[in-house]
Amino acid sequence: MSRIGTICVKDAKDNRTTKPHQLPIYATSSFELESVEEGMAIFKDPMTGHLYGRFSNPTIDAVADKIAQLEAHNTNVNDPWGVMTSSGMSAITTVILAELVAGDKILTQGNLYGGTTELIKNRLPLYGIGCTLTNLTDLNQVRAALQRDKTIRLIYFETPSNPGLDVIDLKKVAQVAKEHDVITVVDNTFCTPIIQQPLDLGIDYVIHSSTKYLNGHGNSITGVVIGSGAQRKKKVWSTMKAIGTNCNPFDAWLVNNGMKTLALRMKQHSSNALSLSKYLESHPKVASVNYLGLESHPHHSLSQKQMSSFGGMMSFEVVGGLSSGVAFMDALNIGSLAPTMGDVDTLIMHPASMSHLNVDPTLRLANGISDSMIRVSVGIEDIEDLCEDFDHALQSI
Numbered sequence: 164m165s166r167i168g169t170i171c172v173k174d175a176k177d178n179r180t181t182k183p184h185q186l187p188i189y190a191t192s193s194f195e196l197e198s199v200e201e202g203m204a205i206f207k208d209p210m211t212g213h214l215y216g217r218f219s220n221p222t223i224d225a226v227a228d229k230i231a232q233l234e235a236h237n238t239n240v241n242d243p244w245g246v247m248t249s250s251g252m253s254a255i256t257t258v259i260l261a262e263l264v265a266g267d268k269i270l271t272q273g274n275l276y277g278g279t280t281e282l283i284k285n286r287l288p289l290y291g292i293g294c295t296l297t298n299l300t301d302l303n304q305v306r307a308a309l310q311r312d313k314t315i316r317l318i319y320f321e322t323p324s325n326p327g328l329d330v331i332d333l334k335k336v337a338q339v340a341k342e343h344d345v346i347t348v349v350d351n352t353f354c355t356p357i358i359q360q361p362l363d364l365g366i367d368y369v370i371h372s373s374t375k376y377l378n379g380h381g382n383s384i385t386g387v388v389i390g391s392g393a394q395r396k397k398k399v400w401s402t403m404k405a406i407g408t409n410c411n412p413f414d415a416w417l418v419n420n421g422m423k424t425l426a427l428r429m430k431q432h433s434s435n436a437l438s439l440s441k442y443l444e445s446h447p448k449v450a451s452v453n454y455l456g457l458e459s460h461p462h463h464s465l466s467q468k469q470m471s472s473f474g475g476m477m478s479f480e481v482v483g484g485l486s487s488g489v490a491f492m493d494a495l496n497i498g499s500l501a502p503t504m505g506d507v508d509t510l511i512m513h514p515a516s517m518s519h520l521n522v523d524p525t526l527r528l529a530n531g532i533s534d535s536m537i538r539v540s541v542g543i544e545d546i547e548d549l550c551e552d553f554d555h556a557l558q559s560i
């Protein structure tokens with residue numbers, strides 16, 4: 164019979180066998196082993212059990228597995244897997260460090276999410292991983308860069324890009340990369356696997372900021388790397404474990420909750436963004452609208468080829484430049500000014516002064532991210548209310 168202090172310390176066991184209907188949150192930093200022998204076996208082959216929360220956790224692994232299933236759904240991708248991380252940035256860092264060493268280079272585009280540009284252009288070179296920027300929409304430039312520089316070991320890109328909405332041909336870039344034995348990594352945050360499945364088009368790794376659409380409700384920061392095959396999983400998982408970029412179970416659980424409505428949400432995001440873009444395109448106070456669903460967009464037909472809908476992201480410029488844009492953003496009621504995207508509610512953001520503030524202005528402007536660009540993450544509200552709110556804010560400038 165234990166004494167009172169010991170009873171306080173030890174968890175009581177629940178012997179009833181019914182399973183929880185919803186995914187439980189395993190808030191534990193380690194897992195109890197039945198025997199030393201069991202511990203030794205799992206340490207030898209860590210995929211067979213749980214040991215320590217930085218290595219794996221049943222909540223996190225269930226969510227990672229669901230995302231991997233979505234990325235591979237109805238495709239020829241075999242043995243898909245996912246590794247969740249503490250943020251989108253840590254997913255990017257983890258996959259790059261899993262594949263590259265000092266002396267290697269990344270080939271990428273100039274119009275990535277600002278944080279990714281900062282990592283690839285400013286931070287990684289400090290550790291010997293260099294980068295070359297090129298226009299990845301031009302395959303001749305991609306081929307020329309790979310032929311010229313054999314230290315390029317990885318092509319990293321976003322399609323559509325954030326916030327410019329440039330679309331890169333996934334299948335063709337994957338083909339060229341394979342011809343040169345170079346790894347490809349694609350950020351699929353804007354589309355989610357509901358709209359685009361890069362692994363099926365020959366891309367080696369997909370990453371997400373699952374902070375965004377996969378969660379959908381703006382209440383956790385997480386990331387995920389998805390790939391196929393046991394060898395690659397081991398590489399990414401052991402890098403995550405070594406550098407400690409693991410996700411936490413509560414944040415993963417919030418992503419799981421959000422994903423229950425992902426398919427429905429992506430349909431509504433796309434339909435609202437198309438309607439709002441068409442409405443803005445004909446508005447006298449709007450100078451230009453950038454949305455892949457508009458036939459006027461230069462990448463409209465490529466996006467139709469590799470995406471099942473055009474997504475919820477768009478950008479536009481108001482007549483009168485930056486000062487009118489600022490007045491517009493301040494006057495909106497339904498749309499909130501917030502430096503994130505992919506939530507159920509409409510979010511607006513000014514890339515030049517927010518997400519891309521730390522990107523060299525010359526590089527930013529050369530890639531179409533103007534001072535007056537307003538990015539909109541179109542939510543799932545009633546479209547009539549959104550159009551009325553945008554109209555009211557435009558009338559006030």
Ligand code: PLP
Nearest residue numbers: 250251252276325352372374385
């Ligand atoms: N990728 C894209 C396209 C993003 O927009 C962001 C963040 O805004 C990230 C990656 C980084 O994600 P996180 O903020 O979850 O680290």
